[in-house]
Amino acid sequence: MASNSFNEAFNMRIKKINPKKLLEFEDFAGPGLVSKTLFGSFRDNVLLFLQNFSEIEDYTVDDMPVWCTLLVTKHGGAFPLFIVEETVWNSENPHCSHCKLSGDLNWMGWGHHFVCKRKYHLIIPSYEDWDKPLHGNFSQFQSHSLYSLIHCNGYGHLISINGIQDGTNFISFREVMDFWNHLCTVLRARKISFYDVSRRGPIELRLIYGAAYGHSWYSNWDYKLRDRFSGGTDQELCTAMKFLSSFDLDKIVRDFKKKKNGKEIKELINKYREMSDKPLVTIGDLLKYMLKFKSRLAVPGFKPSEFDSKDGENTTSLESFMNSMTKGDCRWSAKRLEEVLRVIVDLLNEHKTNNFDGKDGMTRHELREGARKSIGDTGLIDFVLKCIRCFQVENQIIRRTINPYGRLVEFTIHDIVQEAESMKWPIPVMNFNCRWSRDKLEHAANAIVSVLKENKGNKTMPRQELRDKAKDLIHDTGLIDFVLKSLDNSTVGNQIVYRSKNPITKSIEFSLMSVSENLEMSANLNGLLGLNLSEEVLFLYKKVLLGYSDLNSIGLTARLILDSNLFVKELPIEKEVNGFMTLTCRVFPSFDELDTELTRRLSPGEVVVVSPSITIGELKVVAQRALRDTYCVMDNLVLTQVGALKRIEDELILSCAVHPGSEVWVRGSGLDLVTSLRYEDGLKNTINDIVSY
Known part of the structure; x- marks a missing residue:
């Protein structure tokens, strides 16, 4: 996490900068100085933006200049927007792989565009990287809060987007997306593409979101499907999502009545119908209700649960949490704050030990009264309790939640090690047919995890590819096959290996997630509702949404949604x-x-x-x-x-x-028809390139 010294340096930078160059994050696109200054083409506007609202950094990235704009939030915080200018003269690859990716899909993209002389990388790094210079491989990072690229002709690509957590204030996916939309509008970009491959574990987020809400998350900002050959038209996608979301739950129960998981599906539906104050008629009704309990799928655009902490629950370290409390006008020393935290942790551990299931939390009042016996300053106690959201102390996580029944603020403590150990690695070493020792099995499993770690940027890995790469580390293919067959939602060290079936290729795929990431995805209501809620959403995803055959209308609809990846937003040009x-x-x-x-x-x-x-x-x-x-x-x-x-x-x-x-x-x-810098996809000519958007 960023250190306190960086926060101080960042604040000093804000004080020194011209106030006109401090931009408000939430009101960026309002009728202010920026929009009045920029009324030309994107080519001209981006240069004016850098000149008037950014400061050039004292370093370059692979000879590319870097500018920084400071964005101020309504919470009083500030964070950087970095802009890197890449030209064909300082670029290792002047062609655009994103245009090429779009163009490879039956020639649907912008590969036929002439190569632009300049392109601009726009980056909001993750919080822990705010105090660090950008690296030459910045385009490979998956953790940026926002990463995009726009060519100087105004055509660009939204590459990745995440929320922002700076230790105290959380900015959601939706707010970052709003900002990105405003930025494109102010700079007068022309078209922006986005290739949607977002997922959590085995769940494709566009399918679960479409089933819940009846439309694509990106349609909230007028992104429309353009991948016509591999998916469908935008109208077909909208119709498919509405159809899927409106599918009757009673019909689902009848369809699966005589199938393997029919009983579990019926029980799960009835369980939530009994809990809900409103009738749950469709699968969209059911998923929306379930997701109100914040399943930690972190689907972009899902509304935060009314039962959860106000500002999100990204786990922060103790050091980062202490830094967030001591900055600003805090009138207590770090030593006093740490003393209160130690008392709170001791009280939560004592309550957990004396409680039957070890998971019930303490109310704010109970914790406050208990702390008063050791800390006489109630103002100090109230300040610390108010700041707590979700932070880690050694091998424990302290969370602030709201009890769904009593509606009172509660604080809980969880042991990371114990929760990780509770997820057993189901390799039957005592099985009579297992001819490998425990050491060999663990060695093979760790080798598989190391291969998946190297591949994590690509999210999932087909079984055959994983097997082939594991052979370089483990030469016993029988051992590899045995371990791969056994790994399914299994913990290996501090990593969880997920196995799923690709709904399109029908092949087995593996993905990886750390135990700490998995804990953050788990609902606060674990144990309260029976199953872990994220497991219940995963159950519906696998057994219902992907449970129909491709010959069924639901199966065909799910396939269409999964096949639909490429979205484009066209910004209107003012006449x-x-x-x-x-x-x-x-x-x-x-x-x-x-x-x-x-x-x-x-x-x-x-x-x-x-x-x-x-x-x-x-x-x-x-x-x-x-x-x-x-x-x-x-x-x-x-x-x-x-x-x-x-x-x-x-x-x-x-x-x-x-x-x-x-x-x-x-x-x-005077057109240069000899240069290799003709088309963005690096190709020369093709007679198939006939469809435009």
Whole structure:
């Protein structure tokens, strides 16, 4: 975690910076200084943003300059937004792998775009990295609170998004997504893609969210499905999610009545129907009700449970928790705060020992009265209790929760080691048929875990690939097969190995999660509702949502949702801004170039913002400058006319010849058709590239 010295340095930086460069996180897109300053194209706006609202750092990343903008929250905290400018001249790979990824899906993406001269990486690091310079491999990190990339032509990619936990104040997925949406709007980005592969363990989040709410989480910000061939149209996806969410629970009970898990499915549905004050008719009703208890699936957009702590429950270290209490106007010394914490931990452990199941919490009043016997300052006790959310002391986690029945604040303590040990590794070493010793089994299991750790950035690993890589460490394939067969939601050291079946390929896959991550995903109501709630959601996911065959309408619907990965948001281009006209200037190549070299879809044009009183000849100069500044193949472009087939006279006033918001074709010479920096996907030509979005 970030140290207290960093917080002090960060606060000093805020005091020194020009107040105009401090941006409010929540109100970023309001009618303030930023939106008034930036009314041009993205190409121009991003440079103005760096000049007026960012400060350049005193280091570079692989020769790429880095800027930092400080974002201030309503909680009084601040955190950095880093922007890295990558040019084709300082880039190890000037082509875009994200455009290429989109383009590989039946040529649906932006691989046909001409290579842009610049692209911008926008990063909000995770809290523990705020005090560290960005590394050259920053694009490989999975922990960034926000990571995106936008080309200078305004087309970009949202790569990853997480919530922000700075030790005291939690900013949710939704708030980070709101900020990202505002940032794209203010900078006037054009289109943003997102390839959704988010999951928790074996659960694909887009399926569980769609089944619960009847729509995609990203549709809240107007992201629409564009992966038409591998999935469906956006309208088909919307219809599929609504259909799945509205599927009748009684019909599900009848469908599974004579099947293996039919009894358990019926009991689970009846259990929540009895608990709910409102009738649960559809599977969407059931999942939404279950998720109100905060199953710790951490699905983006799930509303925090009314039964849980206010600010989320990301576990922080004791050092980080102490830092969060001592910063600001705290009038007690760190020694006094630590003394109160020690008393609270002792009281919780004593209560846990004397309690029958060892999990019931102490109310705030009980804990306060108990602490008063050792600490005379009730103001100090109240301050510490108010600050507690979820932190770790040695091998124990202290949590603040709200009892769902008494509605009172409670504090609980859990032993990490005991909970981890309770999840037994089900390898039957005493089985008569097992011919390997315990040591060999554990050695093989640890080797498998090490392979999964190396692969963790890719989330899951097919069984065959895992087996092949494990063979480099364990040469006994029989032993590997035996261990792989035995591992299923199993604990190996401080890691949990999950096994699942890919609903599309039907192959067995493995994934990995640390015990501490799993504990944070567990509901506060463990034991109170019978099963662990996350296990119940997982049960419904596996046995119901994926339990129907592909010939059934539910099975087909689930398959469509799982196959739908690529989403795109198109931001509208304002036709007129502050009395200026917005136009898109697009190069129309010669017929010979179209026939021999430029056989793919034409690359999009470039946005220019100009006065309506200029002439067509002056527009030609502005367009030439913009196109040269944007695309590598147009470095020496010379425009000779405005108009594709029919020339528009240079002397005409622009407003008399062109409407605001129009796409204007321009023609000229000088396209560099020899350079390797032609298309973003690195390919040259293809005759299949015929579908546009």
